[in-house]
Structure formats: structure tokens, C-alpha cells
Amino acid sequence: MNSVILLAGARLQVILLLIFSAYMLLRGHNAPGGGFIGGLIAATGFVVYAIACGTADARKALRFDPGSIAGVGLGIALLAGIAASIFGDALFTGQWLFIGATEDDKGLPLSTVLVFDIGVYLVVLGAILSIAFSLEEAV
């Protein structure tokens, strides 16, 4: 797609969408958002990029094979679920760690649940890109 305007726009878009997707992912537990939505938005970003300057560049920009990203994502999500076993809980039992927790403030939460959501994010991102790119290349 040899469009100067789209290209210039796409650059901005990708940055904005990636930041926004991260934002949606991280706040998802407390407000609309989460792994799916984050992943979908990030994917949209790279799709824009692919449309603007071709899948080859988009793949380069992504650096990893989307399929593998998805695979790793599933692995991460699974490990987040299995992690519970270390603490003797059932599969997918959330394990929480609150950094600097005080009685009135929970502090900064780190949790397997978040890891799981990141896994979701990666799978959605990788899978959709793999689909979009391979289809784009087949046409």
C-alpha cells in the first residue's frame, strides 16, 4: 500500500494502539479491558501496520513468529494456572502478592491472575496476527 498519508498515520496509530492495549490489559481487572481486549487492540495496531507497509515489514516489526507468540502465550497462561500447585492449591487458583501493602491500601498487586491475563493477551495477539498475515500473504 504505497500511501504516504496512511503510512504516516499508521506509525502513530501503532504506537498509540500498543500503549493503549497495554493500558487496557493492565487495568482490565478493575475497569473494562483485560487480556482479550488488550490483545485485540494490539493486533489491530499491527494489522494497520501490515496494511500500510506490507506483512513483510509488519513481521519484522513484530520480531517473533506470531504463531510462536501465541504458543508461548498459551504456555504462560497454563503455567500461571499450574503455579497454584506450588502453593498446594487447585489448578488456576489465583496467587497474589501485594507490594507495600498497608491496612488501608492494598499496595501494588502482582498475581498469577495477571500473568494469566498476559498469556491471554499474547495468544490473542499472536493468533490474530498469524491469521491476518498468512491470509494477507496468500492473497
Place this chain on the structure above:
Amino acid sequence: MLDIVISIFLLLGGFFCVIASIGVLRLPDVLTRMHASTKAGVLGSSLILIGGAIYLQDTEITARVIATILFLMLTAPIGAHMIGRASIKNFKAKIED
């Protein structure tokens, strides 16, 4: 008083949205129709969002509204450009798919 301001924003916004759509419906050809959607459409939505921002009176919301409006102004013309491009490449934009 503030309610009145908000109402004005809303009504103006709504008005421009309708205008944009009527434009898309009534104007003679694709390119002119795009004028309507890109300008009036964006303005209308933006006004309504601003109305919302004023109504909800919340920093976070305000920031989000500003972001939304900026995104809108960034993307709408690009969309228009893509369509325009497609239709001028061969001006026989009448071809049925």
C-alpha cells in the same frame, strides 16, 4: 447553568451528527459525501463527548475524552483519504461489486 452548557453541546453535537448523515445521504457523489462525514461527523461526535466530559467532571474522563477526540481527528481524515484514493484511481466509482 452548567446543565444548560452541556445541553447546548449535546444538542449541537446531535445536530451535526444528523447533518453529517443527511449529507452522506443527500450529497451528489462520493467525494462530496465524504466532506459531510469527515467534517460534520467528527465535530458532532466531539461536541457530544465534550458535553460528556463537562457533565462527568472527572480528570480521568476528561483526559479520555480529549484522547478520543484527537484519535478521531487523526483517523477520520485518513479513512476519507483511503476512500478518496480508491475512488479517484478510476473515477468510475459506480462499478457494482
Place this chain on the structure above:
Amino acid sequence: MEQLLSVLIGILVAGSVYLMLARNLLRFLFGLILLSNAANLTIFVAGRLTPGAPPLVPDGVDAPVSEVANALPQALVLTAIVIGFGLFAFALVLTFRAYQSLGTLNTDDMRVAEPKEN
């Protein structure tokens, strides 16, 4: 409102069935999208509707103070939407490949796996 949406779902179903019965695979795809929309909406409606109260816990309290929308169907629908997307994507690409290797989208002419006996 549930009733109006029930009617709407009925309409979606009618359209999708009509489309899926067509010979052209593309129409089947369109029908598929409509039908999964109908299914998602069914779950949503079956969970009952609550306007203007998304299932969020306000800051500073342990649970929603006033009645909020039924969260469970929303989660189910969300899952269903994503799964539906996966299935649709596959169906779409399958159609694409079918046209490439069989040279038609007319299902009446797709007789490789079960050829006409004569």
C-alpha cells in the same frame, strides 16, 4: 425489552438459516456470523437485561451498592464471541481455499470427497 430482543433474535435466526441454506458458501459464512450473533444475544437476553449499571464494583466498597447487570452472561458472551471469531476465521479461510482448489463456491459442485456415482 427481553421480548423485543427475542423477536430480534428470531429475525436474526430466520435470516441466518435462509442464508445458510444457500448454495453459495459465502452466503453460508454470512449466515454463520448472523447465527452466532443470535446465539450470543440469546445468552445475553436469557441472563436478563439491566440498563445503565455495568457490573463494576465502585471504589471504596466491597460490592456493588445498587443492582448491577448480570455479569456471568456477559463473561459467557465474551468467551463465545472470541470462540465464534476463531471458528468464523477458519470457515472463511476454508471457503477461500475451497475456491482455490475446487474452483467453485457452489456447494452443489463440491463432489470430490463424495463423487457422483454413475
Place this chain on the structure above:
Amino acid sequence: MNTTLPPRWITLAGLLPVVIAGSLFVWFAQMMPVIGAGDTLRVVIPWVPSLGVNLSFYIDGLSLTFALLITGIGALVMLYSARYLAGHVHQTRFSLFLTSFMLAMLGLVTSDNLLGLFVFWELTTITSYLLIGFSHSTQKARRSALQALLLTGIGGLALLAGIILIGTTAGTFEMSEINAMPGVLTGSVMYLPILLFVLAGAFNKSAQFPLHFWLPNAMAAPTPVSAYLHSATMVKAGIYLLARVHPSMAGTDVWLWTLTIFGAITMVFASVMALRQTDLKLALAYTTLMALGALTLLLGNESGYTITAAVTFLIVHSLYKASLFLVVGILDAQTGTREANKLFGMARAMPITAFAAGLAALSMAGFPPFLGFIGKELKYAGAIAVASEPVFVAGAVLIASALMVALAGIVSFRPFWSRSGDPIEGVTEAPWPMLAGPLVLAVMGAFFGIFPDTLATVLVNPTVGAIIGDAGDAKELQLWAGVNLPLFLSIATFVLGFAIYRYKLELRAWLIGLTERSPSFDNGWDKLMAGVAAGSKALTRAIQTGVLRHYMLITFGTALVVLAVTLFLRTTGIPQVGWPDVEIWDWIVFLLVLMGTFLTTITYSRITAIAGLGVVGIGMAMIFIIYSAPDVAITQLLVETLVVVLFAAAALKLPGLRENTRGFRVFDAIIGTAFGVVTAIILMKVTAGPIDRELTTFFEQASWPEAFGQNIVNVILVDFRALDTFGEIAVVLIAAISIFALLRAKPVEDKQ
């Protein structure tokens, strides 16, 4: 034209079966005193207690008689085939099959548990299938094997049903127990079905008319197989079954008449057909049929005479028939033909064979002093003793016996001593292992004729006892029973027999003409098979059309009918339609989706359709927005966008909708509308009722305090129901993998 057999024949594959059979024979033989004394042996090994199935073995006269025939004749036949098949590629397989068959047969006649009996019954079916199809490269062998398998298969299934019913009626599968409960079957309401099923099983195993025709075809098997299976053993399994259930099932008119009529018809029909044959082996096959008919006929009654006759004749027949089959086998092997009108005066070339054949034939014809004579006398006595219609029965026996006389001449006298043709040159006597069988068997026939008491005491009486409960009713076997009606009948038999032999050629010509004009069961079978094939093809082609549209129609149609009917039958009333709570934007959204659907449905432009779908998607998002599902709304919009993107990419290489569209499809529209209506009604009825919010309430309460999240939907997704979400992302990943594969797979076309 002597078909030379390889000199080396002493092989493990050849002799091991002989050893097995031989030692088994000895083992059973040493039981004779005990059984002869009227005792019985029983061993029970639990097998499937939960189904009441045991491996329980029961030895009484009946079992023992059969066991001895099976092992004894078995040993001789196996010795015969050790030589006959020496050097054959598949001799090992043959021995394996034949031995397994023998063991299965033994299991059948010794097992007391009916299900156990059935298991062995089916095993004989399988092994005989493999034996009949032994020369598997010929179409004929395969056809005969299949025919035997299916026909006896039918019997097997009927028998299974019968056995199950017996089991439920009597409360046990142990035959010894059932026989000990008089009237338990005959008195039950289930008696008729039980009888029909059991008889169906027995009749077609013993090839009773009209299920007889597989037996002659089974002659495609190698001679030893015919000699063994189709003279002495398998075909007698049916007879065994009739004898075994006799105590608990006989004595009713149904039993009497069914057995008498089927037996008589088979007997006469078979002996006439036998006369028609020119192939000696086939002739023998038909005489076997005749014998089976006779046995069935006799087992129909309960009098001591008839049963004694049955038992004696059973033994007699086994001896001479096996012997004759082997003789014909020898002729075939040495001269290369079995055709009656090619074989004359071979006695000089092969004297021992001729001798054996002579003895066996005389026994078959029923001349004194052979056991056959005693058997025939008893048959007459039995026939006369038949309570009802003795004339009919005796007449049948007379005709059949006379034909036997003639056939004895045809199969043994003519080929060896007749002068009406020239003997085949350069034929030598068969090697001794092949001669041993026929000779021993024939001699035994003569021996027991001269000393019948030995046989009577050790076998016949206990067997009769086993069948009609009291060995005392057994009639003694004697050569000279004085001048009585049976004697006159015997004489009549000989006269008639010689007459038939004298005019055999004319008769045969006439019969051939007759049978060729009448429909043959065998062709009927072929027609049936063809019919089944064609019918199933037609039916399948009508259902599995290979056209997706038909599949769709039927699938949707089924769903529609099922739901509509259930709705009609199981629920009442139409939901009241009226919407007080509907806002103006509800209506607009409604219209939006409605229009989107309509547009998608009617348009001929792909992009318009996609746009229409986009509108529907937007409408959905609106609904989610208005009814407070922001997460869903966002996801819906994102997915919608991606759908459009993917489609726009794929559409570039896809044709438009214009091609192969048939305009408006009324029928489909009707189905679609009906489906829509049904769905709407169901949903309205569902939402009309109350909803239990227990789960949601829990989620609302636990979301923040326990799962530390304010967005309940997200908490459900990643915590409360994380497993769903995990499966879901798996789906997305798999979709990606599959799509990638779909697009990259190298077409490896292999049309077979």
C-alpha cells in the same frame, strides 16, 4: 493322469493335529464305562458371573457320543489330510483351523451353559468359514464361505435370542439344571418364541429345507473338510442342540409337527436331489442332507424306538458318510475327477479303496449284517411307533431309504465295479495315511453291525437316556428282530432301490429337466445378495447425497420439527407480546439490526453484505452498551472490525455472489422464518419465568474482597472461570494453527 503327491509328508503341521485328536479320543473313550453306567460328569469354571455365563462342561451319553465321533473321525480325517495336503503352502493354517474347529466342536457338545454353548457354536461358524474358504483365491470358495457364514450366522443370532429367553425364563443358563425342571419352558408363555428361535438356530446349522442350500456349496472346501464338517460334525451340531433341549422342549404338538414336517421334506427332497447329481461329492452332500432330515424327523418324537433309531442312525451315518467322503477324496486325488460318468471299474487299480467303499456303501444301503441295516430297521420301527400319521412318516422313510440304496450303488459300486465304461489308466492306490480313515470307519460299520450290543451298552442307551430321560426306554439293537413289518419294509426298500438304480440315468435326466425348470434356492441367494447391495446403495445414495445443501436442509429441518413438535406437545399458550419497558432507542437499535440482517440476506454484493453485517455488529454493540456490558461491547466492535478486515483480504480472490444464485428461495425462506419464530417463542417463554441470580450474587460479593478485582466480568474471565478462558484462548490458538496449515498445506492429491 495321477496327481502326484510329494513323498515327504511327515511334518509337525501335519501330524500334531492327529496326535491331539487321537489323545482326546482316548481320553473320552476311557469315560465310556462311567457314562455307560449311567453316571454324568460336570465341571464348572466361572467365566462371567456378572452375566451368569460359566464355562461349565457336562458329560453324559449324548455329549460323549458326539465327543467320540468328533475326536475319532477327527483323528482319521487329520491323518488323511496330513498326507492329502502335504507340501501345500498353507498346510499349517489348515491344520490350525481344522484343530480349532475340532476343539470348538468339542466345546459345543460338552458345555452345559447355554451361553458357553453359543460361544462355541459361533466359533465353529468362524472356523468353518475359514475352512470352506480355504482355497480363497477362487471366487467360488469365497462365495460359499460367505453364504455358509451368513446363513449359519442368521441361525446363530436366532439361537442367541432363544438362549437369552431361556435364561430369563428358567433363571439359569445351565442346561442340566433346566432339563431337571420339567415344564419350566414348555409351561411358560415364552415357550413359543423360545422354540421358534432355537429351531431356527438348529435347522439352519443342520441345513434343513429351505435353509439347506449352503451345504452343497460348502463342498468347495477341501475333501477332508467336507468329510469332517459336513458329514460327522458341524452339521450335526443342530441335531445335537435338538437332542440337548429335547427333555425340556419336546413333547408339544408344535415341536412334533415342526420337526416331523421339516425333517420329512428335507429327507425326501435331499435324497431326490442326490440322485440328480453327477459329481460324487455333491451326491454325498445331498445324502448327508437326507440323513439330517431323517434325524430331525426322528427327534420330533419321544418314543424309545424313534430316539434309539435316531441315535443309532446318527452313529451309522457318521461312520459310513465320513468314509465315503474320504473315498471320493481319494478318487479325486488319484484320478483327478469326481464325475460319476467318468469313473468306472477302478477296483483293480485301487483295491483297498474299493473295499472300503464297498463296506461303507453296504452300510449306507442298509444291507445286513451292517449297522446300517439295524439303523434302518429301527427307523421303520420308530416310524411306525410314531403316534400320529405313521403312514406318512414310514412312507417318507421308505422313499428315502430306497434312494439311499440306489445312491450307494452310484457312489461306490459303479465307480469301482461297473463295466459300463473304461477305467482310467495309470491310476495307483492312494498312500496308506489316506486309506486308513475310510477303511477303519467302514470296518467299524461292519463290526458294530455284527456285535451291536457293544455299541448299545456303551453309547446308545446312555444317549437315549440323556434325550428322553430314561435309558431303559432304549430299544436293543439286533440284526434279526424276527419277521415283522420293518422287515417287509426293508425288502420293499431293496426292490425299489434296485429299480431306481437300474433307471438312474433316465431319472437323472428327468430330474435335471425338472429342477432346471423350477427356481433354485442358490440363484435366489444370489438375487438376495444383489438385492441387498443394490437396495442399500439406492437408500444410501438417497440419504448421503454428497450435496451440502441437502445435509443442511435435513439438519435444520430435523431441528425445526423436533423443537416445534416438542413445543406444541409439551408447553401451552403463546407468550403475551407487549413491551411497556421499551425505550425509543430500543426501537432504533431494533430497526438497525433488522435492516442490517435484511440487507445481508437480500443483497447480491459481497461488500454490501459485509456492510450489512457490520451494521448488525454495530447494533449488537449498541445493545451491549445500552444494557451495561462495556467489555462485551468493546470486544464485539473489535472482533467485528477484524472480521471485516479478514473478509476484505479474502474477498479479493473470491467470486461475487451473482454466480449460481437462484433468486428468492421461497422454501428456504419458510424454513428460516419458522425457525426464527420457534426460537423467539422459546426465548420469550424462558425469559417470562424468573431467574436465579445465586451465582452472579456470589461473584458480585466475592469479586473485590476475595479476587481483588472491581471489573466483575474480567474477574469471572480470569479467575472464577479461568478454565473457560484457557480453553477459549486454546481455541483461538488452534484456529490460528489450522488456518496457517490450511493456507500453507501442500496439496498431496492421492485419489485411490
Place this chain on the structure above:
Amino acid sequence: MTSAEFLALSTYVTAVMVLLSLAIAFVRLFKGPSLADRVVALDQMTVTIIAVCGVVAIGTGVFALLDVALVLALVGFLATVALARFAERRDARQAQEDDDA
């Protein structure tokens, strides 16, 4: 009437107007005739949805809807771009085929 009532009324009116404009845009989408026309209409509808989110947010006081608006503003045009691009490439191909022919 109080200003609050006026706000409520104007919110209602705006909602109707916005949804009306959706409907109007749909008519163009329906009529076409050209692919570009439909894309324009769809684009217009997407933009209008943002407005809808704003209105409903005010009507119900649900902030969350502004997130929907934000997402839509970000990705809404992607569909437009994709379709426009489809049109362009298809026409290019048709032209190509014409040359080949």
C-alpha cells in the same frame, strides 16, 4: 422547567437525533450504489456510534462507555481502510485483467 430537567430532555432528544443519524446513514449504505458510497456510510455510522456512547454515558452516568468510544475512535477506521483498500486493489486487478484480455 429546571435546568436539570432541560438537560434530561436535551439528552433524550440528542439520543434520538444520534440514533436517527445512524438510521439515515444506513439508508445510504443500503442504496450504495458504489462500494465507496457504502464504505463512506459505514464510516459515518462508526463515527456516530462514538457520539452514541457519549450520549448514553450522560444519560446513564456510566463512564465505562467512554472507553468504548475511545476504542472505536482508535480502530473504527480500520474497517474503512480495509474496505477502501479492497476496492482499490480489486479495481487494480480488474484493470490488469482487462489488459491481459
Place this chain on the structure above:
Amino acid sequence: MNLFILNMTLAVIWAALWGSLTLAQFALGFVIGFAALWFAQPLFGGPSGYYVRAYRIVRLILFFLYDLCVSSVRVAFDVLTPTDRSNPAILEMPLDVKTDFEILLVTNLISLTPGTLSLDVTPDRKTLIVHAMFADDPDQVIRDLKDGMERMVREVFEE
């Protein structure tokens, strides 16, 4: 640009003083800080491009917003009046801005301002293809655009 950073710092300090890092406080702090810096100009070695650029940015934004409203009203008028007085045309406008971002800005702004809609930029980035609704005098339209939007954008970015 270091003045800009300083200004930001001031804004942060201001917000900190109030003890609340809200956007409102921050914005207010930025404005006040800007004013302070402006008055303190001499202390920072005479006039700097910073104030000028700030002014130009503000001017651009205001101008653009005004244009957007005008254009929308114009569209409204055009849509609502039955008689169609517009005679549209496709014009080619030579581009002076170089960087992608500037081009993007120009094209987007042009699209959002009255009567004009940028359709495409030639691959050589030299000319912008514009669709004008009222092209009675094409050259006039082009001129307006060049010393309107494009100039302002150029001024914002030039050092």
C-alpha cells in the same frame, strides 16, 4: 526545548505544592509556570523560539477549531438548502512540508477544514491531491490552503 522541560517541571512543582497531582492542577501549573518564565525572559538570555512556537501552536489549534466549525456549518447549509451551488473539482497542490508527520498534519487539517478534502499524496511527496467543493477559482483555493494551514504547520515546526 529545555525551556519546555523547565516549564513542565514548574507545573509538577505547582501541582506538588497543592498536594494533588490532578490533570487540572497540572495544567494550571503549566500556564502559570509559562507566564512566570515569560516574565523572567531576560534572566534566560533574551527572547527564545519557545514562546513563539507556543504561540503558534495555540494559534494553529484555535484556527483549526474555528475552521472545523465553519466548515461544518457550511456543510450543514449545503445539505439543508435544496439548490446545490457547489461545483466540485479535484485540484493538485504542491507540498512544501517534508516530514511524514508534517504531511500527515497538513492533509488531516485540510480534510477537516471548509470545502476541501485531501485525497492523496503523490508517491514523490511533492503534490497533494485535494477535492474542493467550491472550486470556482482553483488557484484561489490552492493559495488559501498554502498560506492557511500549510504555512501555520510549517511555522510550528521550523526552528
Place this chain on the structure above:
Amino acid sequence: MSWYLSLPLVIPFLTAVVAYLMRHSPRGRWISVLGSLLGLIASVVLMIVVLENGVIAGQMGNWPAPFGITLVADLLSAVMVLITAITGLAVAIYAMGDVDEAQERLGYHGLFQLLLAGVTGAFLTGDLFNLYVWFEVMLISSFGLLILMGGKEQIDGGVKYVALNLISTILFLTGIGLLYGMTGTLNFADLALKVEGVENQGLLTVVAMIFMVAFGVKAAVFPLFFWLPAAYHTPSFSVSAIFAGLLTKVGVYALIRMFTLVFDHDIGFTHTVLLWVACLTMVIGVLGAAAQSDFRKILSFHIISQIGYMILGLALMTPLAIVGAVFYLVHHIIVKANLFLIAGVAKRLTGGTEVYQIGGLYKSTPFLAILFLIPAFSLAGFPPLSGFWAKYIIVKASLDAQMWFVAFIALAVGLMTIYSMTKIWAEAFWKDHPDGVEPDMKSLPERTAQLLPIAGLATLTIIIGLNPDPFVAFAERTTEQLLDPTAYITAVLGAPA
């Protein structure tokens, strides 16, 4: 306790991830085999635990039922999981000689393991929506495996397979929505209790019928089976083996689960429908088989006809009948998967699956002949093989229920099964090869890899046949649990208050 339940599910997923990431290396296949082996061990352990402790339940995420998702293993689930693992291992080994590198690089092993994971999940879950999710995992990976060879046949078969299965999926989803709308719960055990509280029982029946149709398509019953014969003969043999073994059985399992545990309120209606469906399925299926002459097509139609037997067991709803259904499930998975594997070997040795165009297998490869006869005659219901006991129990059940006609059909269908099994035997094995080909075992690639699983499954068939008692006893215990769900419900929800 819950990890006994989780592992059979987790292991295939982990294996899938690793195998997929290693898809470009030849070691992937070994990962798959190893994973299947571990999975088998896990499911054996699960089986032992269930045999000792009765029904066990695990609350995923420690959220108490019915709020979280519960994994439940009663004897039925446990045995299905075990059989899945066995079949999985067999096919994973077989695949080494059957699947070419091209398919491996496209992710065959990953997809295969994901299919196993989906099936296992379906058997283990105690939650309706979760069942839907596992159905989807199963379905989409089956799509992938189906088209992996990318030929015209696969694509064409795939279109029909996909189209019809998607309809069933969406029906299923709708059903879930409606049932939730009526009961407000998704947990099986909780449903079993809550359905009794629904006042509109008639409407419940309607919803039940939705599930019946949806699962009916999955189980390939008449008249919803079209997708199966359209596709099962097209993919690589290992794939069609695993399909033949497992996919339809998941549908049967779902029917058994739902129509014993939840929808037992209107047996007079629902199970009568099932009875007719069962009979028609048996007959149409077996006639379809009689009409075929392709090794795999014959087998495919037999899947249908024998699904009929299982449904019949459920339809009669007597203890013995359910025992029959369970026994049949287990027996049939082993036998049918094995026959498809054999079909693959036969094809490699003779160059085709069209039985009239191949032959000579009996003369030159007697070992294969025996390996075929065992499952074939077992399928045909000859004693003393597993199929006989299965058939016997079903027939006895229908005779006990005085359903003469049904029993007659069951027996007649058995005869027709003999007919088509012997067709394969006579044509492919007995007959000489029309082109004079002399099949030679040595020409078989990865000979052990291909024959080992076949021999293993055949052995299993014989074991079940010769020593059916423990299996029957097991099926009886399973049936008790199915017909009296108290244990199940207690295990999931805790003792009733």
C-alpha cells in the same frame, strides 16, 4: 484431590505447547509420544483413585461449586479419559509411520495433543459451558487435522464437516443460554437439583431437545450424521483413527451425561425419541456400510450404526441397558480406532482402500490378517470377542424390556455388520490383488511404529473378550452411579444441607 483431575488435562496441553513450538524439529513426534505416555499414566492414576474413592471432584481456582468450574470424575468420566489416553498413545505412535514431515511442520503433533486435551476436558468437566468450550477445542483442532493434507478431498470433506458441526455448536450454545436463563446455573450437579425447581417442566423438555439435536449431530445419529461419512475417509489414517475412536463418542458421552443426570424429568418423551433415533441409526448406518466398497467408508458408516447401539442403551434407560451402552463405548473406541489404523497399513501394502481394487493380504501378510480378524470379528459381535458381550448385553436388555422389534433390529444389524466385515476380508485379504501386487511387510515404513499399536489394541480387544467379567462389573458400578446421581451431586456440591 483436584490434581488427579487436572493432570490428564494439563499434560496434553503442555505437550501440545512444547510439540508445537518444536514443530520444525523431528523431535516433536517423540514429545508427542512421551506426552501421550505421561497422559496415560495420569489417567490410570485417576482411574485408580476413582475406583478407590468413588466420584471425585476438584474445584478449579478453589472457588466452591457451583460458582467456579468443577472437574468431576465418576467412573464413566474416568474410563472415557483412560480410553482416550490409550487410543491417543496408540495413534501417537502410529503417526510416526503415517504422518509426513510436511504435516509435522504445519503442527500436526500440537493439533493432535490439543484434540486429546479437548476430548479429555469434555469428559472431565462438570460444567455445561465449560463442556461447550472443550467441544470447541476438540472441534477446531479436528478441523485443523482434517485439512492438514490440503488435498481436494480433504478440503471438500472439510467444508461439509465444518458446516454441519458449526450448526450443532451454535445450537449447543443457544441451549446453554436458555438453560441458564431457566435455572441460573451451569454446574451439572447444581443443574440436576435446580431443574426440579423449574415450574415450566414442559419448556425444560424443549430445551432438552435442543441439546439432543446438538449432541445428536456430534454423535452422528440419524438423521444428523452426514458430516461423518463425508469427511472421515479423507484425512491421514492416524487422524481418521482418532476421529473414529473418540469424536462421536464425546457426543454419546454428552448425551448420556445430560440425559441421565439433568434431563431425567420427562423420560417418557425424550427417551422414546432416543429409542427411535437409535433404531434408525443402527439400520441406516449398517445399510450405508453395505453400500460402500472403500475400506474407510465402510468403517465410517459402521461408526454410525454402532453409535445406534449405544444410544439404544441410553434410550432403554434400564440398568442393564446402560451397562451395555458403557461397555459398548469402551469396546467400540478400541476396535474402531484399530480398524482405521489397519486400513492405513493395508493401503500402504496394497496401494489403495477401494476393496475391489486391492487384495492378497491374507496370502502374504498373515500377521496383518490376524490383526484384522480380531477387531473385525469383534465389531461383528462374534464370541468370544469384546463386541459379542456388548451386543449380548444390549440385546438382552431390549428382550428383558419386551422390545422384540428393537432386539430384532439389533440382531439383524449384527448380521449386516458381519456382511460388510467379511466383504473387506474376502476382497482385501482373501482375493488375490487384481494387479498381481504381492503385499510385503518389509516395504512398510516404520514397521514397528505402525504394527505395535495395532497389535496392542487387538490384544486389548481379546483381553476384554476373554475376560469380560471385570469390565462388565465395572460397567455395572458405572451404571449405578449414573442412575443414582446422589454420589455425583454430593461429590460436587458437598452433602445436602
